Amino acid sequence: MTPYGMAYLTLLLVAFAMRFWDLGAMALHHDESLHAIYSWYLYEGRGYQHMPMMHGPFQFFGTAGLYHLLGDSNYVARVLPAIFGTLLVAMPFLLRSHLGRAGTLVTSVLLAFSPVMLYYSRFARNDIYMAVWVLALVAFMWRYLDTRKTVYLVLGALALAMAFSTKETAYISAVVIGSYLFLATVMDVFPWLLGRKALRRFSPPGDVLVLMATLLLPLSAAMVSLLQGPLGITLANPDWTRAAVGIPLGPGLYVAFLAVVGTIGASVVVGLRWRPRVWLLCTAVFWTVWVLLYTTFFTNFWGGLGSGLWQSLGYWVAQQGVARGGQPWYYYQVIGLNYEFLPLLVGSMAAAFYAIRGNRFERFLAYWALLNLLGFIYASEKMPWLLAPVMLPFILLAGKLLGGLLEKRPWSRQRESPVMHEKKSWLTEVHWPAVSFTIALALVVAVCGGLLLQGLSGDRDVAALLFLGVALLALAAGLAYVTKRVGKEKRWALFGASLVAVMFGLTVPTAVRAAYANADVPVEMLVYTQSAPDIPQLMAKIDQLAEETGKGKDLKVLVDSADGFSWPWAWYLRDYRHVSYPCLTTDAGCSGLSVTPDADVVLLSERSRNDAAPYMGAYGEPVRYKHRWWFPESYRGMTLKGVWNSVQSRESVCKVAAYFIFREFGQPLGSVDAYAYFPQEYDVGKVGKELPEKRVHC
Structure with missing residues (x-):
């Protein structure tokens, strides 16, 4: 093996070790527990139905398959993202003819040690899978542009199918890549629209554009929901109290049906006039994968088709007005400079340089990085895990530029x-x-x-x-x-x-x-409203009590479900046979507590504790624990004037430096707490994680 090959293999082994080391230690995030438990339901034979809130079906089938192979555990729940995180490090090799030998290796190094890519390679969410699928799509696109081999169109169709079966951010990536291809094929598209050029005579970028457009047009039919206000009909229901979010209602059902049928018909006509055999092959690959996953291998055929073709996009169109997270437009710049300062700074310089003096591939990277960033800024929901797709093209830009520097x-x-x-x-x-x-x-x-x-x-x-x-x-x-x-x-x-x-x-x-x-400690901006380390510690106490009493998995546990406290307990307590999740606050629809619970362990939300106190005398002194905690988002509301004033302030500069170097800040971490009640004779001991003392006092 050549030294270059040895370097690449060593890097992959290091990346593998970093992603698989101690995967199960961190407390499962709320979202992780949802993904883990619904995969477990599938593994247990309870089936699966696509729900847009949890994105596409791929991760559920992938995780359930790993449960079959390795068993179900906190560790195994995160094995799939760790696999994909390692695979992502190797992906630049597919673009080595454009990145260059040095650029390919540098890009892989940046991906291997990227704080964002590493963190979300150890986190059971879809974003690291999307990074692999989108990079695969880009690689196969450029392989086809270089060689015109049909196999790369087929592989591109497969990558598209997997991306759209994983997460709806695939729409942003498709629009960015598709718009680049459109600009590259203007001399094909307009003559075709005027009837002066046949589809089969399109240039290679035009071929990729036609294929992407015809495959994705039916999945984009729900975009008509953006017009539901002017039309006065419900095409993507925004109100969960009326019906499922994202579905059409009333006359909107007929419009949705016509939109789906019309886009399918248009795709078939254009595809068959382009290159019939190639299109049919790519279409068969794309829709076979998509239909099998969304319909749970035909066990939920009509429901899966409906949710996949319409609600998948309709749900997120409806959520655009909700703006979950409530983050400012500059959110990705703030969090990016805290973690991905190298690719963000170097990649931005590379984008500016390549936009002026770059070749076709380099200009594509610059275009991808800029438009991709603008797309995620425009999307109202901004979360730290979305920094992974935002940073991907910047990492490639930085790798390309630094590879040229090393040469x-x-x-x-x-x-x-x-x-x-x-x-x-x-x-x-x-x-x-x-x-x-x-x-x-x-x-x-x-x-x-x-x-x-x-x-x-x-x-x-x-x-x-x-x-x-x-x-x-x-x-x-x-x-x-x-x-x-x-x-x-x-x-x-x-x-x-x-x-x-x-x-x-x-x-x-x-x-x-x-x-x-700090994997589950929100001194990191990447750690967003995270389940506290207290939860796995308490879970160990519950397991210990079950063993000491001899009740095993028949131990009775009551979890107050107020404020979403069922999660992540539904995952941690999945093997216990007598677990209940009533809502014990005095809110509408909640039962409250009027008798002593018939449970060995009771987990009460802080809001329920005072009302429940008269009925908890049979238990020992309750243990207060943090259920969820979060980063104090003091960066909200920043203005240019405020930034300038902060730069001139000794105290502000000190705080920024203290956070960047030591992850220390003046504000306490936010949290929502709960109380654990155990039998009087059981010594629970201490629960919680102590934060280190501050080293800098501003």
Whole structure:
């Protein structure tokens, strides 16, 4: 195996280990528990029905299959995203002819250590699957544009089917890619519309555009729901109290039927006039996969077709007005600069450069990154996991640009002949001033960060000041040597490589901290309204009580379902045979508590505790625990004037630096709490996770 191959294999093994290590330790997020339990229902033989709220069916079949192979557990519930997260690291290899050898490897490195990609490769949601499907679609598209081989159209159709069976963000990706293809084939499309050009004479980009349009047009019929206001009919019901969200009602049913039939007919006509055999093959692949998954292999045929063809998009059209999360338009920029500063900054520079001087592929990457970001900004629901599809094209842009930088060999001595270079030892080839420069710069950044925090918080450290002085002298010496010994054509490449090395050095601990140390602690912006570590700790206490009493899985547990507290308990308690989930608040539709519960363990929401207190005398002192906690979103409401004032404020700069370096901030974490009641004779012990003491006081 070549050194390049060994490097790639080593990287994949490292990525695999990072994604599979200790997968089950983190408390299951609310959404994760939904995905895990409905996959478990499928695994148990209870079937599956597509529900747009939980996105497409793919992850449920994939996770249920893994339950069959490996058993059901917290760990296995996250194995599928870990598999896809590892696969994503290898995906740039499909684009190696465009990224270049160095660019391919650098892109894979960025994907392997990306804080966002790593975190959501260990999180049971759809977003990491979507990253794989979209990158596969892009790779197969460019393979077809390069070779015109039909096999890549078929594989592209398969990637599309999997994407649209996974999550509705596939519509954003399809619009972005489709709009690029449209702009690339204007000279095909307009002559065809005027009847002057046959479809079969389209250029390669036109072929991909026709295929995507004809496959996806029926799935886009629900876009007519955007006109339900002017039309005065309900095409995507927004009110869950009337009927299921996203479905047509009344006269809207007839309009929806006509829209679906009309788009199917248009697709068939255009597809058969294009390249009939190729289109039929691609259509068979696409719709076979799609229909099997949405109809649960024909066991829910009409229901699956209806929800997949209409409600899948209709639900999210209706949710656009809800704006779940309530995040500002600049949300992805704020969270991106906290985690993906390297690809965001370098990728943005690459996009600007390639837009002007790039080739066709490089301009596509720039177009994809910009329009994709605008699409997710426009979508009203903004969540941290959506940073994964947002950052994907920026990572490719950064990998492409940095690969070109590495090919300039800024770390190497200049040689007259590549043959001579092959015969030289790497020790003699390494440009040691460049290495020294990078190390010195990294030390300066690290020490300056510490001194900034110390200075802003009013402390002084003489030793650190001396260390900084030595580092600065080393940097100055390195700069002088580099300036003198390195040619002008490599000087900027060397400086750029050094700065990127420093940013990468900051990225790795950022990724490790988010994925492991703070995986379920919302000091990280990636951790959004997360189930607290208290829950798996309490689950261990419940298991221990079941064992000590000899009741095993017959132990009786009552969970107050108020405020959505059933989740993630429905997953954790799935094997217990006597679990109930009444709503015990005094809200409308809730029963409250009027007698002593017939349960060994009772889990009450904080709002229910006072009303239930008279009936809880048979239990020991309740244990207060955090059910869900969240990041204090102090960035909301920012303005340019506010940002400028903050930059000028010593305290604000200190807080930003403290958060970026140590994940410390002045505000307490938000939480919604509950109380656990155990038998009086059972010693529950301590539950909860202590946060480390603050190191910086602004």
